[in-house]
Amino acid sequence: MAQPTNFGFGEEQVMLRDSARKFFQDSLPVDKLHALVAADPDPHRPLVTQWAPELWQQMVDLGWTMLAVPERVGGMDLGAVAVAALCEESGRAAFPSPLLATANVSYILAAANSTAADAALEAIAGGAAATYAGIDSRGSWEYADTDVEVRDGKLSGTAYYVQDAQKVSQFLVKARNGAAVELYWVAADATGIALEIDAIVDLTRDQARVCFDGVTAELVATDAGxxxxxxxxxxxxxxxxxxxxxxxxxxxxxxxxxxxxxxxxxxxxxxxxxxxxxxxxxxxxxxxxxxxxxxxxxxxxxxxxxxxxxxxxxxxxxxxxxxxxxxxxxxxxxxxxxxxxxxxxxxxxxxxxxxxxxxxxxxxxxxxxxxxxxxxx
Amino acid sequence: MSDAARKDTPEQAEFRQYCRDWLQDNLPPEPPVRLPLSPLEIMTEPQLHYLQDWQKKAYDAGLVGCDYPVDCGGGGRNDCQRVANAEIAAVRTPFFPNVIGLGMAAPTVFFHAREDKKRELLPRLLSGEDIWCQGFSEPGAGSDLASVQTFAERKGDKWIINGHKVWTSLAHFAEWMILLLRTDKSHKYDGLSYFVVPIRSELGKSITVRPLIKITGETGFNEVIFDNLEVDDAYRLDEVGKGWQVAMTTLAHERGAGELVTPRSGGRGKSAGKESGSVFGSSALVDLAKTSFRNGKTAADDAVIRDRIMQEMIREEGFKQSSRRARVQGLQDHPMRIPLQNKLLMTEITQDVAELATEIEGAAGSLYLADPNAPAGGRWPMAYMNSFGMTIAAGANEVQRNILGERVLGLPKSK
Structure with missing residues (x-):
C-alpha cells in the first residue's frame, strides 16, 4: 500500500489539532500546570498524583479517546495522524492525563482482534481510561518478558513501570501462561490488585508497580506477541x-x-x-x-x-x-x-x-x- | 496526467505537448567521452563541446529561455520554462553546460543591463555558445561577500579594473563574467558596482585565469586576476553604487527564489537511482558494511557501526519526509522553516555519510583513486573531501544557521 502525499492530514485533522491546541492552552496554561503539579518541590513529598480529572472528562466528552478506537467498535476514523496531532498538542502543553496510556491500550486491543478485546475497546469508546501493564522488573521491552503469571486461571505477580496507573480504571496486563504469553483485561479496583506508587522525576505523569494476587481477569489475547x-x-x-x-x-x-x-x-x-x-x-x-x-x-x-x-x-x-x-x-x-x-x-x-x-x-x-x-x- | 499538467494554461498545455514530442525525437547521442558529475566540473574541450551542442539544439528548439523576450533571444512565452524543465527532467538528457549563465547571469543581465546589451549578450548566453562565469568571491571576501576589494576606476567612458577573484567555476571556458566589484572605498555596501566583463578575449593580456587545485587533487575552478582590464561603461549593470542590489538579484535566482525560472537539463534516468533511491547514499552504507572488514571482522556486525549507519539513514529519511511535509499546509510551523533548511541538511548529511563510509572501510579506507584495491574505486574518501565544497559554498553553513536563526526563529542579527 502507498501513503497519500499529504500524510492523510486534511481539513478534519487540522481542525482537531487546532481545537486541541486551544483546549490545552485555555484549560491548563503553563502557570496553572506548574501550580497544579509542582506545588511541592520536596523530592520526598507524599506520592500523590496531581492532575485535573475534570479536564480529562472533558477530553473524553469531546470524543478524543475514540480516535484510536477502530470504527467497527464505535471509534472515530480520522486516522493515526489525527491521534499523533492530538498527542503532539498534549505534549506541547505537558498535559497530565491518561491520553497516551489509553491510546496505547486501544492500539494493542485492536491488534488483539478478539471478541473480548472488542468488548474492551467498546468500554474505551464509552469513556473508560486504561493503561498497559506489560513491563517486567528489569525494564524489558521484549514481547515475551513479564513477571505476571497465570495460576489456576488467575493473575499473580507484578507489572512494573505502569504508566499513569492512578488515572485509569482498567489495566491491560501481559501475563505468562505456561509456554504462552497472553493479554488480560481487568478493572483497576478488582480484588487482589494493589498499587505501589513509584516516586518519579516526571511531574506530569504517575507510574506504579501493579501487584496481582490471584486476580480474576478477562483473557483478550492468547498470543500477546x-x-x-x-x-x-x-x-x-x-x-x-x-x-x-x-x-x-x-x-x-x-x-x-x-x-x-x-x-x-x-x-x-x-x-x-x-x-x-x-x-x-x-x-x-x-x-x-x-x-x-x-x-x-x-x-x-x-x-x-x-x-x-x-x-x-x-x-x-x-x-x-x-x-x-x-x-x-x-x-x-x-x-x-x-x-x-x-x-x-x-x-x-x-x-x-x-x-x-x-x-x-x-x-x-x-x-x-x-x-x-x-x-x- | 500529472498534477502540474492538469493546471496548465492553454499555452502551457500546447507547449508541454510540443516539448514532449520534440524530446522524443531529439535526445542527444551517447557522449563520446566520460561526463563529469556536474557542469561545474567540466574539464576538457570534448566534454564541453558535447554539452554545448546539446544546449544549442535545445535552445534552437525553443526549450531554453522560453520566457525571455524574443528580441533578447528568448521564446517570448508566458511561464513556460517550468514546463520545459519538467518535460526535460522526465527523460534522460545530459545537463546544460552554461549553468552559471542560465541560472545567475541571464536574469541579472535581463533585469539590470542596458537594452542594447541585453540584445547583444543574452542570445549567445541562452544558446550556450558563450559560457559565463561569476566573479564574486575573493581571497578576502568569502561569506562576507560585501567586503570585495576588486576595484574599478573611472576613466571617461571606460573603467580600469584591478583585482583577484577566486573559486571561479568555468572561467577556463568562459567568454563573459558577471563581476561584483568596488567603485568606492569609503562605503561598504554602497561602494559596490556590478559589471559584465569579457574574459576569453582578454586572456594573456589584462586577465589571467589559473586553475585552483581542489583538496581532492582535481581541478574544477579557478582564480582570475585582473591587471588593468579596460571595460566600456556600457557594460555596467544598474547605477554606480548599486552593485549590492544587483547581486541580490543574482543570489535570489541562484537559490531558486528569483522571478525567472532557470532552464534546467539533466534527466533523472542517467546517473540517479544508482543508490536505489537514496539521495545521500546511506543505503549504500549498508552494502558497504556487509563487504568491508574492520579489525578483521565484517563491519556490518559491529554494533557501533550499525548504530551510526542507522543515524544517517534516519537523517536521510527525515530530510525526505520534511520535503514532503513542506508541501502540506496543515503541517507547517513557518513557511520558510523547511525550505531554508535544505542546503544545510543536504550538504551535512552528504558529508557525514561519506565520512562514515571511509570509517566503515577500515584499513582499506586509506586507499585512493589510483589504487586498484580501493573499495568503490576510492570514491568515498573523494566524496568526503569534495563534500566540503558544498558545506562551504553558496553561503557557508554557519551563515545558513544565522539565516535560519534570524528569519525563522526571529533571533537578533549577528552581523
Missing amino acids: AALHQAMPALWTMVAADMVGAAEWQLQTTVEYARVRKQFDRELGFFQAVKHPLVNVMLEIDQTKSLVYNAACALDSEPEAAARTAHMAKASASDMAAYASSRSVQFHGGIGFTWECYIHLYFKRQMHNQMLWGDAAYHRAKLADLVIGPVAA
Whole structure:
C-alpha cells in the first residue's frame, strides 16, 4: 500500500489539532500546570498524583479517546495522524492525563482482534481510561518478558513501570501462561490488585508497580506477541508525537528568552554560541516531526512499513528531546536551574519520554536488525 | 496526467505537448567521452563541446529561455520554462553546460543591463555558445561577500579594473563574467558596482585565469586576476553604487527564489537511482558494511557501526519526509522553516555519510583513486573531501544557521 502525499492530514485533522491546541492552552496554561503539579518541590513529598480529572472528562466528552478506537467498535476514523496531532498538542502543553496510556491500550486491543478485546475497546469508546501493564522488573521491552503469571486461571505477580496507573480504571496486563504469553483485561479496583506508587522525576505523569494476587481477569489475547508486534509501532509513534510538541514548546520558550535577556549589552540570541544550537534544535524537531507523521501515516496506509518508520521516529525523538531539553535549561542560565522556571516540567517529561518504550539506541538497534539483518553469530 | 499538467494554461498545455514530442525525437547521442558529475566540473574541450551542442539544439528548439523576450533571444512565452524543465527532467538528457549563465547571469543581465546589451549578450548566453562565469568571491571576501576589494576606476567612458577573484567555476571556458566589484572605498555596501566583463578575449593580456587545485587533487575552478582590464561603461549593470542590489538579484535566482525560472537539463534516468533511491547514499552504507572488514571482522556486525549507519539513514529519511511535509499546509510551523533548511541538511548529511563510509572501510579506507584495491574505486574518501565544497559554498553553513536563526526563529542579527 502507498501513503497519500499529504500524510492523510486534511481539513478534519487540522481542525482537531487546532481545537486541541486551544483546549490545552485555555484549560491548563503553563502557570496553572506548574501550580497544579509542582506545588511541592520536596523530592520526598507524599506520592500523590496531581492532575485535573475534570479536564480529562472533558477530553473524553469531546470524543478524543475514540480516535484510536477502530470504527467497527464505535471509534472515530480520522486516522493515526489525527491521534499523533492530538498527542503532539498534549505534549506541547505537558498535559497530565491518561491520553497516551489509553491510546496505547486501544492500539494493542485492536491488534488483539478478539471478541473480548472488542468488548474492551467498546468500554474505551464509552469513556473508560486504561493503561498497559506489560513491563517486567528489569525494564524489558521484549514481547515475551513479564513477571505476571497465570495460576489456576488467575493473575499473580507484578507489572512494573505502569504508566499513569492512578488515572485509569482498567489495566491491560501481559501475563505468562505456561509456554504462552497472553493479554488480560481487568478493572483497576478488582480484588487482589494493589498499587505501589513509584516516586518519579516526571511531574506530569504517575507510574506504579501493579501487584496481582490471584486476580480474576478477562483473557483478550492468547498470543500477546502477535498483538504487540502489530501494535507497538503505534505506541512508539504517539510518544514521539508527544515529544515533538513538548520540544517545540521548549524551543519557542527558549527563543523568546534569548530575544529579551541581555548580557554584555546584547540579547543572548545575538551570540552564535546560542543562536546556532537553537537552530540545531529546530532542525532536529523538524526531522522528528516529519518522521512522526510519516510513521503515523504508515500505520494507516502502509502497515508493512510501520515498524521501520516508527523505529526511526522514536529514535529521532529520543535524541532530539535530550538535546532540546539540555539547551532549554542551559540557555535560560541561572533561572533555568531553579524550580520556579517552568522549563523543568518539560525537561522532566522529556526525560521520561526518552526512555519510554525504548530509547534511541534501542530503536536504532531494532532498525538495524530490520535494515541490515541480524548480527552474524 | 500529472498534477502540474492538469493546471496548465492553454499555452502551457500546447507547449508541454510540443516539448514532449520534440524530446522524443531529439535526445542527444551517447557522449563520446566520460561526463563529469556536474557542469561545474567540466574539464576538457570534448566534454564541453558535447554539452554545448546539446544546449544549442535545445535552445534552437525553443526549450531554453522560453520566457525571455524574443528580441533578447528568448521564446517570448508566458511561464513556460517550468514546463520545459519538467518535460526535460522526465527523460534522460545530459545537463546544460552554461549553468552559471542560465541560472545567475541571464536574469541579472535581463533585469539590470542596458537594452542594447541585453540584445547583444543574452542570445549567445541562452544558446550556450558563450559560457559565463561569476566573479564574486575573493581571497578576502568569502561569506562576507560585501567586503570585495576588486576595484574599478573611472576613466571617461571606460573603467580600469584591478583585482583577484577566486573559486571561479568555468572561467577556463568562459567568454563573459558577471563581476561584483568596488567603485568606492569609503562605503561598504554602497561602494559596490556590478559589471559584465569579457574574459576569453582578454586572456594573456589584462586577465589571467589559473586553475585552483581542489583538496581532492582535481581541478574544477579557478582564480582570475585582473591587471588593468579596460571595460566600456556600457557594460555596467544598474547605477554606480548599486552593485549590492544587483547581486541580490543574482543570489535570489541562484537559490531558486528569483522571478525567472532557470532552464534546467539533466534527466533523472542517467546517473540517479544508482543508490536505489537514496539521495545521500546511506543505503549504500549498508552494502558497504556487509563487504568491508574492520579489525578483521565484517563491519556490518559491529554494533557501533550499525548504530551510526542507522543515524544517517534516519537523517536521510527525515530530510525526505520534511520535503514532503513542506508541501502540506496543515503541517507547517513557518513557511520558510523547511525550505531554508535544505542546503544545510543536504550538504551535512552528504558529508557525514561519506565520512562514515571511509570509517566503515577500515584499513582499506586509506586507499585512493589510483589504487586498484580501493573499495568503490576510492570514491568515498573523494566524496568526503569534495563534500566540503558544498558545506562551504553558496553561503557557508554557519551563515545558513544565522539565516535560519534570524528569519525563522526571529533571533537578533549577528552581523
